[in-house]
Every structure is written in structure tokens, then in C-alpha cells.
Amino acid sequence: MRQCVYCQSTPETLTRDHVFPRGWYSQFTPKSVQRWIVPCCLECNKRHGENEESLLVRFGLALDPGDPEFRDIIEKANRSIVAAAATSNQDSEYREKLLLKLRDELLTGGAELAEHALVLRDGSWAGQDGQFTALQIDKRALDTLATKLAIGLTYWDEKTILSGSYSLTVSPVNEPDPKINEFLSSSGREVSGGPSIYALWGFHPRAPNHRVYYFEIFRLIRIYVVGIPSPHEVDQT
Numbered sequence: 001m002r003q004c005v006y007c008q009s010t011p012e013t014l015t016r017d018h019v020f021p022r023g024w025y026s027q028f029t030p031k032s033v034q035r036w037i038v039p040c041c042l043e044c045n046k047r048h049g050e051n052e053e054s055l056l057v058r059f060g061l062a063l064d065p066g067d068p069e070f071r072d073i074i075e076k077a078n079r080s081i082v083a084a085a086a087t088s089n090q091d092s093e094y095r096e097k098l099l100l101k102l103r104d105e106l107l108t109g110g111a112e113l114a115e116h117a118l119v120l121r122d123g124s125w126a127g128q129d130g131q132f133t134a135l136q137i138d139k140r141a142l143d144t145l146a147t148k149l150a151i152g153l154t155y156w157d158e159k160t161i162l163s164g165s166y167s168l169t170v171s172p173v174n175e176p177d178p179k180i181n182e183f184l185s186s187s188g189r190e191v192s193g194g195p196s197i198y199a200l201w202g203f204h205p206r207a208p209n210h211r212v213y214y215f216e217i218f219r220l221i222r223i224y225v226v227g228i229p230s231p232h233e234v235d236q237t
């Protein structure tokens with residue numbers, strides 16, 4: 001039975017989902033890099049596609065515009081808010097609205113932080129203090145992306161479906177934990193998707209039934225995802 005790895009539905013039509021969004025691979029991604037593709041329903045594909053589009057604009061704005069490795073990614077993100085790059089009037093309006101929305105969301109010293117927002121400043125997750133200009137990233141959007149990466153990668157690698165059997169907690173960090181990552185790289189799995197994505201995962205050093213994932217996106221966004229078996233799964237074993 002073929003099912004969507006994200007929601008476990010078994011629709012008649014399944015599509016192929018790029019666990020790491022196809023358009024997020026930098027042009028410097030080596031040809032040999034294997035793309036992570038998993039079965040996914042149309043609804044999840046659409047939902048994740050929209051979430052990723054909205055995150056990419058924000059990540060693109062946070063990347064160093066002079067970084068040649070990500071020039072194509074930054075251009076792609078920037079184009080989505082340039083009305084002149086639109087292909088129709090409707091598209092042009094959409095881009096203008098998005099630009100205004102982003103301007104509204106920009107934080108300067110003393111501005112109120114939206115509920116569920118994380119602050120990204122000069123490429124780091126930051127508190128809201130002092131004078132600065134920073135981007136707000138919706139924590140729920142980041143959770144959706146990070147849990148998708150964990151679920152998708154686990155299915156791609158070992159055909160295990162995490163959805164439903166693990167509860168996943170997402171923690172963005174500024175720096176990786178060297179002890180955890182050393183343990184994971186000696187005992188777990190490591191995949192590099194070129195400059196855009198690096199993933200490291202395995203079981204927790206002190207709680208071997210807990211899964212730990214580390215993702216580094218665009219050498220900018222660093223995220224841990226910890227998976228704890230859901231209670232009913234524990235009962236079954």
C-alpha cells in the first residue's frame with residue numbers, strides 16, 4: 001500500500017515530493033548529489049510548497065548578497081518580490097503585496113514581535129533587544145519545514161514512517177552542539193546536498209529510543225529536531 005509519508009493517507013494519486021525543495025539546491029550542487037524524493041499526497045505537496053515558498057523569500061533576504069554560492073537562490077528569492085518580474089497583472093499584485101508584507105514584518109529596535117515569530121538577524125537567531133533590523137520567521141512555518149525534513153529523510157533512508165509514531169520537537173540554534181554532532185557523525189547518518197543542505201541524524205546518546213536530527217540550510221539556518229516515540233508506540237513494544 002502506497003501512502004503519503006507525511007500524513008499517511010492512501011489516495012489514488014500520489015506525487016513525488018522533494019524532501020529538500022528542488023528549487024533550493026544551489027547551482028553549485030555537485031551532479032552526483034542524490035535528491036531525496038518520497039511519495040506524497042497532492043494536499044501535503046501543495047501545503048509544503050506554499051510554506052517553502054514563503055520561507056525561501058525570508059531566508060533569501062537573510063543570506064549574504066555577496067555570497068557567490070547562493071547567488072541563484074538569493075536572486076530567486078528577490079525576484080518573488082519584484083513586481084517587474086511578474087508574468088501577469090495578478091502576479092504583479094501578489095508580488096507587490098508580498099513586498100509590503102515583508103516591509104511590515106521587518107523588525108527594527110523596539111518593534112513588537114509577532115506571536116510565534118523567531119528573529120533572524122545577520123544570519124543568527126536573535127533575541128529582540130536594542131537597535132537592529134531583523135526578519136521575523138514564523139516558528140510554525142519553520143517547524144513545518146524541519147519536521148518535513150526529518151520525516152522525509154527518514155523515509156528516504158530507511159523506509160520508516162515517523163508521522164504518528166514520534167512526536168517531533170524543533171529547536172533552531174545559532175551554533176551546533178559539538179558533543180551531539182560528534183556522537184551523531186560517529187554513530188548515525190550524514191548527508192550533504194551540496195552547499196544548500198547538510199543533514200546529520202541518529203539516536204540520542206543518552207536516550208537510545210529518541211531520534212535526533214541536525215539540519216543546516218544555506219549554511220545559515222541551523223535546526224535540531226528531536227523525535228520521542230509516541231506513548232501508544234511505547235505500549236506496543
Ligand SMILES: [Zn+2]
Pocket residue numbers: 004005006007008009040041042043044045
Ligand atoms: Zn499527505
